[in-house]
Amino acid sequence: MSEKELGKKWDRCLADGVTKLGTGLGLGIVFSVLFFKRRTWPITLFSGAGLGMAYANCQNDLRSHYLPHRSQKQEL
């Protein structure tokens, strides 16, 4: 069903975001603990990076239909 795709995409996005955020957070924490003397900025950086990546991924996923390199297969 085509109407369910959007929902699926949102689910993926959320899951991905959560994952990435968490991973980023974790990595940030790890890094900040390990390398950066418990500063906050690696945490935020990594979590931000993670969030950003999630955002990008989500956007990409949502617009994947309209992009040429993937839409060729899909449009077919």
Next chain:
Amino acid sequence: MLRVCLRGVKASARKDCGRLRVIHLQQSRGYASGGSSSGASRVVFTGLLTVSGGIGGTVLYANWDPKFRAAVEKNVPYSDWLLGLALGPAPRDSGLPVRKRMESIQPPSMMEKQKKTSKVKSGKETAEPPAPESSQAAPSPSMQGKMMESIQPPSMMEKQKKTSKVKSGKETAEPPAPESSQAAPSPSMQEASAEATQIISAISEVQSVPAPCDSQAKGYHDVSFCPAAVSASLEDSLASTAQATLQAIGAQEAALQAITLHTDKLKEAMEAEAPSEEKSTQWKDLEAALADRTTSMSDAKAALLKANEALDALKGVIDSSKGLKVPAARPLVLAAEENLHRMMVDLDKVVSKVQSAESEAKIVAQYSELVREAKQQFQREVSSLTPEIQANWKGLAGKLSTDDLNALIAHAHRRIDQLNRELAEQRVREKVHIQAALEQQKLEDQRSLENAVSSALQHVKEEARLEQERKLAELREVIEAEMRTQLRRQAAAHTDHVRDVLKVQEQELRAEAEQVLSSKMLEQETRYRQLSQEQLDNFTLDMNAAYARLKGVEEAIDSHVEAEAAARKAHQLWLSVEALNYALKTAGAESPSMPLEDAAEAVRASCTDNDFASALASALPEESLKRGVYSEASLRARFNALRSLARRVALIDESHNTLYQYFLSYLQAALLFEKQQEAPPTQLRSEDLDPFKLLSYASYCLEHGDLELAAKLVNQLRGEARRVVEDWLTEARLTLETRQAASLLAAYANAAGLGSTQVP
């Protein structure tokens, strides 16, 4: 850069060429300046040489070959003048001699022909006569033979030649035998025998002619009656006369010989001074010769008489045969006449010879008489003077005494005186005597001349007459032959003409007959064809009518059958369509209907021959067949769920698809309110293409059961909203298609069923 290079190359090349050309020109100029004059002069010289060589060669060859010269003179205008200068006038004589030769060819040919004919004639003349030939008699038998030939074919001629040769051979054997019996052979006798053989051969030829002529006459039917009798009589008379003349001639010859012998003997006797015994023998011989002479003379006279009689008889026979006027015998008559003439001529000659001999003998006799008389007288005188001396006083020369001698001398003197006196007298009367003798001689000469002239004239006349007759006979024959050929030609022409006319007539008649035949045939044919055609037409018409009726009946039956089949089919179709509709109705709330495959199959089975129905049946989409279709209610419910989603992604499309846009579109969907259901206008304007409006129109349509319009409206969505409702749209399409096909099929089945129902 390439162009520059090229330009540079070209420039360099041009420079080089220019340099080379300059060099060449210089060189050539150098050569030319050094020997330009020599080159031109050389050219001129060579040209002159070739021209002169050509002219010289032409002149030489013209000198050698006149034909070439003629050709050159003909073709090149002034060459004849040049060649005349060089070689002298052309040998034009070659033309004239040719012409002369041409002209002369004809006369020589004619002359040759004449010569040939004459040669042939002479050859025939020379070839024909048998072995013993004499110049006199040779032409006559050959002429005779030629005349024979003119009426005989060559085979007969050859036969005749052979027979004549054989006969003449026989005859040559015969005459010498009888001739030799007569007298001693002498040249005159041989001549006579030769003449005799000639005559006899002529006669034999004459004899040989009539026999084949008889047979020929029977074959040719030329002569009215066979001249056998005439020829027989002619030949008999000829034979007898020939014999008589021969005899006469022989006798005359004998007489001549005897006369000559006698005269010779007499001369001898008179002049010779032989001893007495020889004298007596001489005188005896003389007497014997005289007796011979007399007998031979008498014989000759008798023979001459006989010959004359025979000649007269022959003449009579010839005249009588002439009087008969038998054409085939004319040559025989002519020949006989000629023979006669010849015989007469010979006879006359011999007679004249004999006469001359006789006259000579007379003279000699007279002389001898005179001498004898003188002797006798002398003897008488001597005896009268000296009776004692005997007859042969010559032997008594020593016994004579002086007296006797004196007496003798005196007598001699006296005699001498007497003789002197007689001599003087004679001298005196000389002239008178001479004159008398001359006159006598003249008279005699005249007489003999007259005789000779008359005889010669007669002979000549006779010869001329014979010649004329011969010529006439020849001419007659020639004319006869010509007339025969002309007649033959005419007959041939007539036959040809008749043949041609007959041929023409035959052709005409045949053409007529053929025409009539063809016309009749044509008539018959046309009539036959007409009849047959009529029959065929009638038959065809009947057949067509029957066939048409049969066809009509068949068609009626077929149409009935078809109608029934159609009705059955329509029923079936309708039933299957009903089944299909029922299958469609089995769609649940959320689940699609049952797969329509069976129903579709049934429909297809029931409409195999109907293109329209089969097309419709095959127009059912695959999905509906396999999976079934959703009902309208389910679609409606689904749409309601979809609507909110579509509203949320209303702003998203190709260009606007970031998350921010998503957020904005979500915001718009939350804040915007539209009518739940709005009636769509009949014509969509551009502002109606707003998704919210479209969705409200679509829900309105759906609520009112117009799935089609709803689908159309939903189809207008663009972007993400469209992607979202894509599935719903395909489902809606499927349903619509299936329903359309089913409704069409139902309509068709109803119509077919209605159509197939027969009016009772």
